Amino acid sequence: EMAELYSIIEGATGQRDALIWPSLGKSREAFTAMLVAANAYYLSLATASAEEARRSTETIEKTIPVMSDLADNDLQRxxxxxxQIRAAALREGLVRLSEQLANRTELLRNTIDASQAEAIGAIDGLSVKMRQREQKAQETFDRTLxxxxxxxxxxxxxxxxxxxTAGVVxxxxxxxxxxxxxxxxxxxxTGDYDRRVQGTGAKDEVGAMARAVEVFRENAIAKRKTEDELRASKEKAEGALLELSAAQQNLIDAERLAALGGLVAGVAHEVNNPIGISLTVASSFSRRAEIFETELRxxxxxxxxxLEEFVRTSRxxxxxxxxxxxxxxxxIQSFKQVAVDRSHAERREFRLSEATDQIIASLRPVLKRSPIALSIDVPEGLAIDGYPGAYGxxxxxxxxxxxxxxxxxxRAGAITISAKPRGIEDVEIIFADNGAGMTPExxxxxxxxxxxxxxxxxGTGLGLxxxxxxxxxxxxxxxxLESRLGQGTTFRIIMPRAAKRGSVIGEHASHGSSKWPNRTMSST
Structure with a gap:
């Protein structure tokens, strides 16, 4: 019951830096030391163990008022x-145990003294008789003596x-x-669960202790089996996570899904529910096992x-x-193969106009099937040190x-692609259409x-x-992004002439502001 009370106090203490924690830790250490000393005294009758148990009990009683002053809620108080009531009862129980063991020792000592006194009295009586008859028959007296x-x-x-014999028995x-x-x-x-507990058939208190230990052994076996199953499930989950990491790396290296951050976020959102439930169940099961072990001790x-409730909840x-x-x-398995194979990750210097013309040439079949007019305005001398595959x-x-x-x-319409230098280090690319536009949502x-x-x-929803x-x-x-319903959409891209692989993002995120937002939408 005292162990449960300590657990209640710990559970009611919300933060680890609470003022009550040092006194609570000292009190609980004294409680553990008292249990060890009391068991040692019961087995060996050593006065040092009894004194150690008494001192530990006094420490518990001294720390309770301190913790009461530091308690910050009614449940703790x-x-x-x-x-405090149970500590006082524990102290009185230790006193009674010492008195009972002392009485048993004194009883054995008095029994031995009485027998010796009786024997001495008989000898003294015989000696008197022998002295009275000494003169009459010395030889008879000697034989009788x-x-x-x-x-x-x-x-x-x-x-x-x-x-x-009685003492030994x-x-x-x-x-x-x-x-x-x-x-x-x-x-x-030590993990040897195959050794059965002896003395479970006894009807006395020792038999009750043996049966409790046997129940603890059986629960330990069940706990080990459950831990093995949890470990196997964990290894399976880790294997699945490794496969997910491999899929993530493949998506990063692929050009069509080069930026995997959002995809991984979507996968994590879907996987978070079963993983979160599993973590909650495992934490609850661990806590129940600790409480059950405390009850056994x-x-x-x-x-x-x-016991049946513990087995049911474990199952x-x-x-x-x-x-x-x-x-x-x-x-995780369903999201592994989302990547599209388009590998153009080589970095080199290229002319933006030539790369744009090559890309438009590859899109001519689409233009022939659609009534879309395409206008290109990219300066000839604009060079970029970056990734032409990503640009394409x-x-x-x-x-x-x-x-x-x-x-x-x-629907018929027009698309305009233009580019121009923006300062010394950046280039601005504008992709605009006069199509249907977008709603704010x-x-x-x-x-x-x-x-x-x-x-x-x-549609897959991965293009933009x-x-x-x-x-x-x-x-x-x-x-x-700028768009208005019925009036078209404009994408404005600002990128450095020398690609920095996302370093600009980290800089803007750390400062919290930038001249140009990374991702801006406007409907006006």
Missing amino acids: LALQRL TGISRRVFSIAVIFLGIII IALSIRLPLQQIMAAMHAIT SEAPLRRSR DAAQQLVGNLHRAGEL QILTNLFLNAATHAFADG VQRQAFDPFFTTRRNDG HIVYNLVTQQLGGRMM
């Missing part, structure tokens, strides 16, 4: 009041043997079962209903863990996005992974997400 001496010696030896009846129980507990703590007898926890971890593995992916995705959404159902989600307004037509990640992460640039 109520638990401390009950703890010899016989009486032998008889008295035999009686003394018999009484002494009875006393010694009493000591063995207590000491041997306790030694067996201690040996069983030591085997359990306490002096109160263990009830069968409590439920294991089932929930297995189910949720299976669910997490299925989710950006223009391709923006063009296909415009053809699919801005000019849906064969669509603009807020335009760059989110898997968001699309044409999912029924086969890939563009945004390529601009901000691989090219180290910034991107702004």
